Structure formats: structure tokens, C-alpha cells
Amino acid sequence: MSTVMTDRSATITTIDKPQTRYKMRTENINIYYGKTHAVQDLTLAFPEKSVTALIGPSGCGKTTYLRCLNRMHDMTPDAKVEGRVLLDGADLYDKRIDPIYHRRKVGMVFQKPNPFPTMSIYDNVVAGVKLNGVRNKDILDEIVEDCLNMAYLWEEVKDILKKPAMELSGGQQQRLCIARALAIQPEVLLMDEPASALDPIATQKIEETIEELKKDYCIIIVTHNMQQAVRCSDYTGFMYLGKLVEHGKTKQVFERPVDKLTAKYVQGQFG
Amino acid sequence: MTYTDRQQKRAEIRAMFKSNVRRRLWVDKIVVGTVIVCALMAIIPLIWILGTAVYSGVPALNWEFLTGKPGAVGAGQISIGPAIQGTVIIIALTSLIGLPIGIMGGIYLSEYGGNSRFAKQIRFFMDVFMQVPSIVLGIFAFLAIVLTLGYYTVWAGAIALSFIMFPIVARSTEEALRMVPWTYREAGAALGLSKMVITLRIVLSQAKKGILTGVLLSISRVGGETAPLIMTILGSNIFFSGFDSSTDALPLRIWRLSLQPYDEARIAGWGAALTLVIIIFAIHLGVRYFFLRDKSGKGLRGVLRG
Ligand SMILES: Nc1ncnc2c1ncn2[C@@H]1O[C@H](COP(=O)(O)OP(=O)(O)OP(=O)(O)O)[C@@H](O)[C@H]1O
Ligand SMILES: [Mg+2]
Numbered sequence: 001m002s003t004v005m006t007d008r009s010a011t012i013t014t015i016d017k018p019q020t021r022y023k024m025r026t027e028n029i030n031i032y033y034g035k036t037h038a039v040q041d042l043t044l045a046f047p048e049k050s051v052t053a054l055i056g057p058s059g060c061g062k063t064t065y066l067r068c069l070n071r072m073h074d075m076t077p078d079a080k081v082e083g084r085v086l087l088d089g090a091d092l093y094d095k096r097i098d099p100i101y102h103r104r105k106v107g108m109v110f111q112k113p114n115p116f117p118t119m120s121i122y123d124n125v126v127a128g129v130k131l132n133g134v135r136n137k138d139i140l141d142e143i144v145e146d147c148l149n150m151a152y153l154w155e156e157v158k159d160i161l162k163k164p165a166m167e168l169s170g171g172q173q174q175r176l177c178i179a180r181a182l183a184i185q186p187e188v189l190l191m192d193e194p195a196s197a198l199d200p201i202a203t204q205k206i207e208e209t210i211e212e213l214k215k216d217y218c219i220i221i222v223t224h225n226m227q228q229a230v231r232c233s234d235y236t237g238f239m240y241l242g243k244l245v246e247h248g249k250t251k252q253v254f255e256r257p258v259d260k261l262t263a264k265y266v267q268g269q270f271g
Numbered sequence: 272m273t274y275t276d277r278q279q280k281r282a283e284i285r286a287m288f289k290s291n292v293r294r295r296l297w298v299d300k301i302v303v304g305t306v307i308v309c310a311l312m313a314i315i316p317l318i319w320i321l322g323t324a325v326y327s328g329v330p331a332l333n334w335e336f337l338t339g340k341p342g343a344v345g346a347g348q349i350s351i352g353p354a355i356q357g358t359v360i361i362i363a364l365t366s367l368i369g370l371p372i373g374i375m376g377g378i379y380l381s382e383y384g385g386n387s388r389f390a391k392q393i394r395f396f397m398d399v400f401m402q403v404p405s406i407v408l409g410i411f412a413f414l415a416i417v418l419t420l421g422y423y424t425v426w427a428g429a430i431a432l433s434f435i436m437f438p439i440v441a442r443s444t445e446e447a448l449r450m451v452p453w454t455y456r457e458a459g460a461a462l463g464l465s466k467m468v469i470t471l472r473i474v475l476s477q478a479k480k481g482i483l484t485g486v487l488l489s490i491s492r493v494g495g496e497t498a499p500l501i502m503t504i505l506g507s508n509i510f511f512s513g514f515d516s517s518t519d520a521l522p523l524r525i526w527r528l529s530l531q532p533y534d535e536a537r538i539a540g541w542g543a544a545l546t547l548v549i550i551i552f553a554i555h556l557g558v559r560y561f562f563l564r565d566k567s568g569k570g571l572r573g574v575l576r577g
Pocket of ligand 2 (some may be wrong): 062063111191
């Protein structure tokens with residue numbers, strides 16, 4: 001579905017009530033890995049206090065797109081990003097601004113868990129705050145408990161906070177990474193298949209956390225799990241071969257998809 | 272492929288596995304055996320050298336030998352006090368110059384330089400330095416420092432040796448940093464950390480072991496060098512007396528003693544060699560204990576095991 005931007009006023013009129021506030025928008029994003037054109041002309045906007053799910057078959061460019069939202073591609077020498085990404089109206093790719101200013105506002109949970117191996121569980125959670133200069137022990141303690149609770153890990157690790165993070169199981173590590181991302185108090189949260197390594201109960205807890213966080217945050221979640229997209233997202237974007245095929249309210253995308261391809265995908269006929 | 276085709280194929284493949292197992296196990300044993308033999312062949316000379324140093328050197332060791340000044344041969348005790356002192360000073364000064372440059376250079380090459388032309392040039396020059404015969408570095412330091420200043424100085428020796436030290440440290444630091452998976456740098460960046468914080472607080476701690484290995488290797492290498500010292504610190508019979516005069520060092524002392532035809536000197540030479548080995552070994556243990564000590568309290572045993 002086409003999205004008509006009324007230029008910089010950050011409102012959008014076609015798919016939603018007028019006057020929806022958009023936290024983040026991308027305009028005509030193209031991403032290349034060398035000659036591979038991994039994301040093609042992608043224009044999309046993410047409303048404030050809402051969850052947007054990105055779905056699509058493996059290799060369609062979801063991770064690649066997500067990574068441009070916090071300038072993570074700056075870390076990959078052979079990746080090239082074209083287009084504009086606006087956070088509260090400010091261009092993320094403004095050459096004059098160091099990406100770290102935006103990255104502090106945009107938390108990210110990676111597809112594969114990657115807790116810092118030389119740090120304890122505790123230090124992993126507060127790595128972002130501590131290394132950004134917060135030293136107050138009481139505040140750090142508070143952040144650790146709060147974020148681990150939100151990531152549904154507290155009960156399991158509250159007695160072993162000083163243990164190395166690598167001694168946790170894969171799913172526990174992923175929840176630790178969620179806590180770590182929450183600890184920097186971001187305004188936007190990018191989650192790349194956060195629940196793919198989790199059991200159903202932990203998954204449910206993470207979804208509850210997402211539900212709660214969305215009261216303040218703008219959340220963008222990549223998922224292969226259709227039910228998850230239906231359960232916890234307000235908007236859904238369907239990507240295929242690097243393009244955004246359809247975008248709209250989750251209910252609409254799943255129940256009355258406009259595009260045939262979307263219909264097939266959400267019905268599980270390919271992917 | 273039809274179902275029956277595939278079924279048949281599966282059976283065939285399994286049959287292949289089975290007839291292979293015996294031979295595989297044998298090949299395995301032969302390979303492991305060969306590896307062990309090779310390892311022994313590498314270790315035996317080492318043990319031999321160490322054994323000889325201990326066997327021949329221990330008789331020389333006593334308090335006077337380790338702390339006194341070297342007298343004339345035949346006029347009583349030969350001692351190596353100044354040489355020990357000089358070696359400790361020279362290792363310390365060389366590390367003072369070589370380690371910061373080496374470690375920072377390695378960080379630059381791995382994290383900032385990448386494949387830029389400048390980084391490639393630095394790598395090239397370091398490889399050249401690693402292959403320059405150490406006596407050439409000694410001559411260089413002699414010409415550039417000793418002749419300019421007009422006196423032998425321990426600094427000249429330390430500078431010559433730091434040219435040996437820093438390429439080793441820089442290259443091993445670079446390698447160790449490159450081994451750290453990229454995803455941790457990304458995770459750090461995603462937390463809004465600056466590149467320097469990511470490098471120093473997240474990446475470096477994961478590369479600690481590899482960096483220390485390079486540092487210790489370079490210290491051993493530098494501690495045993497003789498050639499660059501001949502023309503820079505000269506050697507001396509008295510204790511350290513300032514940065515504007517000649518200084519003694521164990522390798523120099525060993526070399527001088529080995530040139531003398533007396534039994535007494537020969538024994539003292541072995542004693543000095545053993546002392547050098549002990550000093551290097553002590554530095555290794557100390558550094559590893561200090562930096563790699565297991566915080567959960569396995570103590571020295573964990574350090575020895577690495
Ligand atoms: N670092 C890279 N270098 C080169 N090509 C890449 C790189 N990362 C991804 N690609 C390519 O870009 C395309 C999109 O990959 P991406 O990881 O974004 O897919 P995805 O939608 O996240 O898939 P999945 O659901 O499997 O995670 C793929 O064709 C992939 O081969
Ligand atoms: Mg992906």
C-alpha cells in the first residue's frame with residue numbers, strides 16, 4: 001500500500017487516521033552489499049507508541065533493513081545505504097552527526113545472541129549505561145533488576161549475577177541481550193527475531209514486555225512467527241526479495257491483504 | 272530421485288561408512304602418534320637446553336654470585352650483580368618504549384587502519400623490521416644515539432631493542448584483536464558507545480590473552496639479545512651508574528664469560544645463563560598471574576595451565 005508523506009510534518013494520511021505521529025521514517029532506502037541490491041526503494045514509517053512487525057521469507061532483507069535504522073551498516077565496510085532515515089524528523093545519516101547520538105536512542109536486539117563474553121551477567125546488562133558514564137551503584141542495581149525482569153530473566157539469574165554471561169543457555173543469553181538493549185532506555189527498539197531461541201513461556205513473557213514497552217516506545221520487530229506478529233504488532237510490513245510488498249494495520253494485512261503475494265505468505269503457502 | 276532410488280543410495284552410503292571405520296581409526300592413531308612424536312622432538316631440545324643450564328649453572332649460584340661485582344678471573348669470585356641489574360633495567364626501559372607503541376600500533380592496524388594504504392605500509396615496515404638482523408639495529412642506535420651523544424647509554428640499548436619488540440607486539444596485538452568476533456563491536460555500537468570505548472572496554476579484554484602472549488614473547492626475545500647491546504650499552508664491571516655511562520647485561524656477560532678459557536668463567540657463564548632463564552620465567556609467571564588470574568580464585572594453578 002502506498003504511503004503518502006505530507007513531507008516533513010511527520011504525518012501520514014492514507015493508511016491510518018490522520019495526525020498519527022511518526023517516531024521514525026525511512027524514505028527510498030536502498031541498501032547494497034557490493035553488487036547485491038538487498039533492500040530496494042523502501043519507504044516506511046513507524047508510528048509512536050506502537051509495534052510494527054516485519055515479516056517475509058528468509059533472505060528477503062529484513063535484517064538488512066532493520067540495521068539501517070540505527071546506522072549499523074556503518075560497521076560493515078562493503079554495505080552501502082542510500083536514502084533517508086528520520087528519527088523525530090532528524091536525519092540519521094546526517095554526515096555532521098556522529099551515529100552514537102542516535103544509537104543511544106535506538107536499542108537493538110540481534111538475531112543471534114551476543115552477550116559480551118568477558119563480562120558478568122550484571123555487567124552485560126549495564127554495559128551500555130556504565131560505559132556511557134553512569135557510575136551510581138544504586139541506579140545500576142536498579143536498572144539490572146528492572147531490565148532483567150522485563151526480559152523475564154531475573155528469577156533465573158538473580159543469585160548468579162556475577163557469573164560470566166557465557167555460562168547461560170542460548171535462550172537465556174538472548175533474554176540477557178534484550179535486557180541489555182532496554183538498559184540504555186531507548187526510544188525506539190529494534191528486535192531481530194528476539195524469540196527464535198526461546199521456549200513458549202519465555203516467548204509469551206517477552207511479548208508481554210513488548211506490550212508494556214509499547215506504551216512509551218516505538219518497537220520494530222522482525223519475526224518468522226505469524227501468530228507472534230498477529231499477537232503483538234499493530235502494523236505489519238511484508239517484504240519480499242528486498243522490496244516492501246505490503247504495509248498496513250496488522251489486522252488488515254493478515255485478514256484482507258491487498259497483494260496476492262502477501263495473502264499467500266500469511267496463509268503459509270510459501271516462505 | 273524416486274523414493275526407492277534414494278533408499279538404495281542411503282544404504283550404499285551407510286555401507287561406505289562402515290567399511291571405512293576401521294581404517295579411519297588406524298589413520299587417526301597414526302596421525303596422533305606422528306603429532307606426539309613431532310611435539311616431543313620439539314620439546315626434547317628445549318628440555319635438554321634447560322637441563323644443561325640447570326645442571327651446569329646451579330653450582331655457580333650463590334648470594335655473592337648474584338649480588339657482587341665481577342672481579343678479575345683468578346682473583347676470587349666472579350659475580351653477575353651488575354649484569355642482572357642491567358638486564359632488569361634494559362627490559363623495563365625497552366618495555367616502556369616498545370609496549371605502548373606496539374599495543375597502540377596493533378590497535379590502530381586492527382581497528383582503525385583496516386586495509387588502508389597507510390596501514391599496509393606500516394605492516395610492511397614492521398615485517399621488514401622483524402627480519403632485520405638485530406646487530407644492524409645495534410649499529411643504527413650506535414650511529415644515531417651513542418655517537419651523537421658521545422657516550423654509551425642504556426637508552427640506546429633500549430631503543431635498539433624496542434625496534435625488535437614493537438613489531439612483535441603490534442602484530443600479535445593486531446592478530447588477537449582480529450580474532451574477536453565482529454558481532455561484539457556491533458553490539459557495543461548498538462548501545463551507543465564510541466569506537467574507542469568499544470575497542471578499549473569490550474574488544475581489548477577479549478584479546479587479552481593473545482596480546483599478553485605477544486608481549487611475553489617479545490620480552491623473552493629482547494631479554495636474550497646480545498648483538499644490539501654490544502655497541503649501545505657496551506657492558507660494564509660496575510653497577511648502574513647513570514644514563515650516561517655503559518651498563519652491563521646478562522647476555523653480554525654470558526658472551527664475555529664464554530670467550531674466556533677458564534673453568535671458573537665457564538661455570539659462571541652457565542650460572543648467568545640460568546639466571547637469565549629464571550628472570551624471564553619469573554616475568555612470565557608474574558605477568559600472567561597479574562593479568563590472567565582467575566577472579567574466581569583458582570590462583571596460580573590456573574595461571575600455569577594458561
Ligand atoms: N554481510 C553481507 N554481505 C553480503 N550479502 C549479505 C550480507 N548480509 C546479508 N546479505 C544478503 O542480503 C540479503 C538479505 O539478507 P538479510 O540478512 O537481510 O535477510 P533476512 O530477511 O534477515 O533473512 P532471515 O530471515 O533468514 O534472517 C540476502 O540475500 C543475503 O544473502
Ligand atoms: Mg535476518
